[in-house]
Amino acid sequence: MEKIILTGDRPTGKLHLGHYVGSLRNRVKLQNSGEYDDIYLMIADSQALTDNFDNPKKVRDNVLEVALFYLACGIDPNKTNIFIQSQVPALTELTFYYMNLVTVARLHRNPTVKSEVKLRGFEESIPSGFLNYPVSQAADITAFEATTVPVGDDQLPMIEQTREIVHSFNRIYGDTLVEPKELLPESKSAKRLPGIDGKAKMSKSLGNCIYLDDSEEEINKKVMQMYTDPDHIKVSDPGKVEGNVVFTYLDVFCEDRHFNEYLPEYKNLDELKAHYTKGGLGDVVIKRFLAKIICEVIKPIREKREELLQNLDYVYNVLKNGTEKANQKANATLDKVRNHMGIDYFDNSKFLDEMKEKFNN
Numbered sequence: 001m002e003k004i005i006l007t008g009d010r011p012t013g014k015l016h017l018g019h020y021v022g023s024l025r026n027r028v029k030l031q032n033s034g035e036y037d038d039i040y041l042m043i044a045d046s047q048a049l050t051d052n053f054d055n056p057k058k059v060r061d062n063v064l065e066v067a068l069f070y071l072a073c074g075i076d077p078n079k080t081n082i083f084i085q086s087q088v089p090a091l092t093e094l095t096f097y098y099m100n101l102v103t104v105a106r107l108h109r110n111p112t113v114k115s116e117v118k119l120r121g122f123e124e125s126i127p128s129g130f131l132n133y134p135v136s137q138a139a140d141i142t143a144f145e146a147t148t149v150p151v152g153d154d155q156l157p158m159i160e161q162t163r164e165i166v167h168s169f170n171r172i173y174g175d176t177l178v179e180p181k182e183l184l185p186e187s188k189s190a191k192r193l194p195g196i197d198g199k200a201k202m203s204k205s206l207g208n209c210i211y212l213d214d215s216e217e218e219i220n221k222k223v224m225q226m227y228t229d230p231d232h233i234k235v236s237d238p239g240k241v242e243g244n245v246v247f248t249y250l251d252v253f254c255e256d257r258h259f260n261e262y263l264p265e266y267k268n269l270d271e272l273k274a275h276y277t278k279g280g281l282g283d284v285v286i287k288r289f290l291a292k293i294i295c296e297v298i299k300p301i302r303e304k305r306e307e308l309l310q311n312l313d314y315v316y317n318v319l320k321n322g323t324e325k326a327n328q329k330a331n332a333t334l335d336k337v338r339n340h341m342g343i344d345y346f347d348n349s350k351f352l353d354e355m356k357e358k359f360n361n
Helices: 017-033 045-049 056-072 089-101 104-109 111-119 133-143 153-173 216-224 245-253 256-262 269-278 283-309 312-341 350-360
Strands: 004-009 038-043 081-084 148-150 181-183
Touching (some): 004 017, 017 056, 017 283, 038 056, 056 081, 056 283, 056 312, 081 312, 089 133, 089 153, 111 153, 133 312, 153 312, 245 269
Parallel strands (some): 004 148, 148 181
């Protein structure tokens, strides 16, 4: 069996450092590993419309924006098919068929859906499209016969629901759909990055993001605003590392070489933490150190994005070609689904032959 990856993002704004840590840099690593036969990277505009239905311009304006960040971060269209969800009609049809395999009660019990419903204030009135998000995701995954879906812990219930749909479909209609497996982050540092305000999630709506095209001036300003240890008032005060956002970011991005370049008074992060915990090290010092590291991470991404902005025709054609390939794959799966469901009426003469035999007997 081929090894295939399906992953993606909703185009609701610019991508930020949380996206980079949580998925983007790992996608580049997976793409370059040579372990996978196909990789499909979806710009999930249809799913974005489920809670932005009254503001479609927001979604439309960010489709190309997301594509720019993909390419700027190292996604190679020769290795990864970048496509737009709404431009693959087979996904909508598959979603419709799968909806018959899932009860409304089961959708309400999905922990990820419950969390997202609360986040968006949909408790009293949930759009049916949003409630069916797990079904739509199952259609996305199975349409490309994805064997592997990179996710965070919070998305595991969605993958489990996809497997339930696959089992139900295959039980009723015969072996048709491929069952996916999740691919979790390899390390703690690859999991969700907190916002600069200390909140668990970096989010555009919370205004606590460092964007992947932020200037050095913007990065420095945001890092200096970062939440640290509220009890570390004086430089001489002992400080806490746990729950301190600056050190959380340093755990993710800092390498020993950074000390030689930016903070030669220390050999490594352990030494820096020990001094901070003991007392005698101010927040400004560690924030300036972190800002230099983040500027180093973002600079090549920002510069590549600026270069791509001068050639939007290229970015547009990457999306167009990737979407054409996505349609070919999804249509092949849809043909198989229709055949196994017995609704491929005009694909061959089998249906007519069956009806003739029925009415002649």
